Amino acid sequence: MPRGFQLNISAPPTSWSPALVIGALLAAWGALYLPVYVEFAEGAWRRDENAHQPFIMAIAVGVAWSALMRGDFRFVAGRTGFVCGALVLCTGLAAYALGRTAEATLLLSASQGLVATGLTLALFGFKGLVRLWFPLALSFYLIIWPAWALEALTSPLKRLISEWVSAGLFAAGLPVSHAGAVISAGPYQLLVADACAGLNSLIALTAVGAVYLYAVKRRSWRVNSAVILSLAPIAIAANAARVAILVLITHYLGYDAGQSFLHETAGLVMFAAALGGVFFADWLAALFWEKRR
Amino acid sequence: MMRVAEAKLATTGRTLFLAALMLAVAAATGALKPAPQTPRAAPDLEAMLPQSFGEWREAPIPDAVLPRELDLKPGEAIAYRAYKDAAGRVVTLVAAYGPPLGDSVRLHRPESCYVAQGFEIRSRSVVPVILRGADARIVRLVASSPTRDEAVSYWLRSGPEFVASPAAAQFQAFNGRLHLDGALVRASSSGRDDVLFDLHQSFLADFAAALNPEARKVLLGQPDETES
Numbered sequence: 001m002p003r004g005f006q007l008n009i010s011a012p013p014t015s016w017s018p019a020l021v022i023g024a025l026l027a028a029w030g031a032l033y034l035p036v037y038v039e040f041a042e043g044a045w046r047r048d049e050n051a052h053q054p055f056i057m058a059i060a061v062g063v064a065w066s067a068l069m070r071g072d073f074r075f076v077a078g079r080t081g082f083v084c085g086a087l088v089l090c091t092g093l094a095a096y097a098l099g100r101t102a103e104a105t106l107l108l109s110a111s112q113g114l115v116a117t118g119l120t121l122a123l124f125g126f127k128g129l130v131r132l133w134f135p136l137a138l139s140f141y142l143i144i145w146p147a148w149a150l151e152a153l154t155s156p157l158k159r160l161i162s163e164w165v166s167a168g169l170f171a172a173g174l175p176v177s178h179a180g181a182v183i184s185a186g187p188y189q190l191l192v193a194d195a196c197a198g199l200n201s202l203i204a205l206t207a208v209g210a211v212y213l214y215a216v217k218r219r220s221w222r223v224n225s226a227v228i229l230s231l232a233p234i235a236i237a238a239n240a241a242r243v244a245i246l247v248l249i250t251h252y253l254g255y256d257a258g259q260s261f262l263h264e265t266a267g268l269v270m271f272a273a274a275l276g277g278v279f280f281a282d283w284l285a286a287l288f289w290e291k292r293r
Numbered sequence: 294m295m296r297v298a299e300a301k302l303a304t305t306g307r308t309l310f311l312a313a314l315m316l317a318v319a320a321a322t323g324a325l326k327p328a329p330q331t332p333r334a335a336p337d338l339e340a341m342l343p344q345s346f347g348e349w350r351e352a353p354i355p356d357a358v359l360p361r362e363l364d365l366k367p368g369e370a371i372a373y374r375a376y377k378d379a380a381g382r383v384v385t386l387v388a389a390y391g392p393p394l395g396d397s398v399r400l401h402r403p404e405s406c407y408v409a410q411g412f413e414i415r416s417r418s419v420v421p422v423i424l425r426g427a428d429a430r431i432v433r434l435v436a437s438s439p440t441r442d443e444a445v446s447y448w449l450r451s452g453p454e455f456v457a458s459p460a461a462a463q464f465q466a467f468n469g470r471l472h473l474d475g476a477l478v479r480a481s482s483s484g485r486d487d488v489l490f491d492l493h494q495s496f497l498a499d500f501a502a503a504l505n506p507e508a509r510k511v512l513l514g515q516p517d518e519t520e521s
Contacts, residue, residue: 021308028315035323076304089311093318100322115315122311123304151405182410182438 025119032096032115036108044105044144052204056141059211064135077125085122092118105144113139134214141207157236165244176247183243185251201271202235209278216282226285231278238274242266336511338372338388345376346503349496352377354385368392376496384496387479390511403434403445403479412436412443415485419457422494424448424501424513430455431497435485444486446493447479450514476512 044050067073077085092114099108117136121129129136166178169185176185183190209231213224245266344351354375371389404414415435422431434445448455452474478500480493501513509515 020305024308024312028312028319031316031319077307082307086311086314089314093315097318097322097325101325119311123308155405155408177439 021123029115033112036100040109040144044109049150049203050144052207053142053144056138056207060135060138060142063138063214064132067132067135073124073128073131075124075128075131077122077128081125081129082122085118085120085125087118088114088121089118092116106146106149109142109144112142134210138207138210141203161236161240161243164240165247169244169247174248174251176251183247185247188250190247190250201239201267201274202232205235205238205271205274205278206231208275212278213282220286220289222289223282223285226289227278227282230281234274234277234281238270238277241273242270245270335368335370335392336390336507338370338390338508338511341505341508341511342372342374342386342388343500343503343505347495347499348378349376349384349499350378351375352383382492383482384493385481386500387477387481388512389477391475402449402477403432403436403447403481407434407436407443407445410438412438415442420494422498424498425504425509425515427513427515428455429513430457431494432457433490433493437485441483442485443481444484444489444493445479445481446490446497447477448497449475449477450512451475453514476514478512 040050040053045053092111095107095114096111098104099106099111113136116139117129120132120136124132162178162183166176166183169176174185176183178184209227213227249266352375354373369389369391371387374386374388375383376386377383404417408414413436415437416433417435418433420431420433422429429448429450431446431448434443434447436443436445449457478497480496480500482489482492501509504512
């Protein structure tokens with residue numbers, strides 16, 4: 001039997017173990033995380049920087065489910081896989097226990113990925129882990145970072161974006177200058193807030209980009225890495241463009257116009273443009289590298 | 294076919310084992326988890342701040358750099374004051390309190406507050422001081438924007454300790470010191486002279502000395518019974 005041990009999750013109904021396997025795991029997961037998700041839904045997930053997380057989770061669950069339900073998913077962990085997986089699971093459960101009792105959201109949210117990885121490894125072995133790598137990798141986006149860690153990341157970004165925008169507009173002959181994250185356009189002063197610096201959309205954009213890459217399934221690793229590397233620059237450039245547009249709106253139409261619905265619309269337009277940029281980068285990279293194959 | 298059946302059985306056993314492990318952890322942490330604390334009512338900082346202390350009298354608030362995007366959560370409080378001494382020197386005071394389990398006070402850290410509003414932190418130092426007989430640490434900042442300089446002195450209390458960096462406060466939490474509330478007291482003046490920091494130091498010492506027991510507990514973390 002070349003395929004060795006097998007587990008057919010979608011086995012005929014005469015077999016009771018798949019239902020038991022899935023049911024027991026779902027119950028255990030629910031016991032661990034349902035109260036946590038209720039808590040997150042009332043707090044952490046409501047904040048802008050985490051708002052994408054429930055969607056990422058739904059995508060990860062959907063992708064994992066469709067992978068598990070495929071007829072050729074017949075992996076069973078060997079002894080090593082089971083022991084390694086159980087160890088990862090225990091690490092995850094330790095992070096969970098510490099995070100839950102100490103109210104350390106970072107640990108609590110990070111435990112999701114560890115628990116899921118440990119379970120996958122312990123049940124389906126390394127081959128199963130490889131097959132499910134993508135939904136498991138998505139769990140990285142489920143981590144809720146503490147405010148000071150995000151701030152360490154956003155404030156250089158805010159300064160950089162303010163600098164580029166003011167330098168660019170000044171070079172174009174507009175009376176624009178900046179100090180820190182505050183841009184002065186003529187008589188107006190604009191504060192580049194966290195939300196504007198686009199860290200939120202940057203995270204969401206890399207997630208969408210990753211899902212897109214997974215969905216189109218290009219075989220060339222070069223195309224994939226080119227697109228992955230382009231995600232952050234595209235997101236930052238898009239947000240710089242957005243801030244520039246807002247400065248221009250403020251300069252020509254006044255402060256109120258810059259804070260009106262145009263503020264939100266500019267954000268949406270820029271997210272769409274950034275997504276277009278990702279597709280374009282993908283198309284370009286594919287054109288460049290996949291022709292030679 | 295035999296091996297398939299065996300594998301299925303083994304997997305079922307393993308799954309039940311793993312699921313039992315997870316359920317045990319869920320049950321254990323559920324029991325250990327402190328009952329959800331309904332945040333106590335936020336302290337009334339406005340009422341706690343003295344109207345005058347030492348040589349300082351309350352004055353109208355000048356154009357100061359105040360935290361923006363304020364969105365107070367339950368249990369949090371913030372209050373602003375300006376005080377003027379006999380020589381006409383004005384110090385702006387910000388007092389903030391965050392209940393346990395929030396990182397709000399750390400969010401109001403003057404470093405980020407000033408940087409977010411276009412200031413650059415030119416220098417930063419930490420000086421040990423004694424406030425009401427207890428060791429504390431005051432962080433001194435010089436923040437500059439193209440149009441003005443600000444000298445800032447603050448203390449940040451996290452639980453019973455005074456911390457000088459947000460990472461230190463986070464580390465405390467992993468060090469077994471959980472459920473810490475926190476308070477920030479910040480004095481600032483326009484200018485960047487070293488003299489201002491000496492002024493702040495005596496200002497903050499006088500301020501701490503003038504606090505009533507309740508305010509002392511909130512802002513300095515000193516228990517009621519400690520008579521210094």
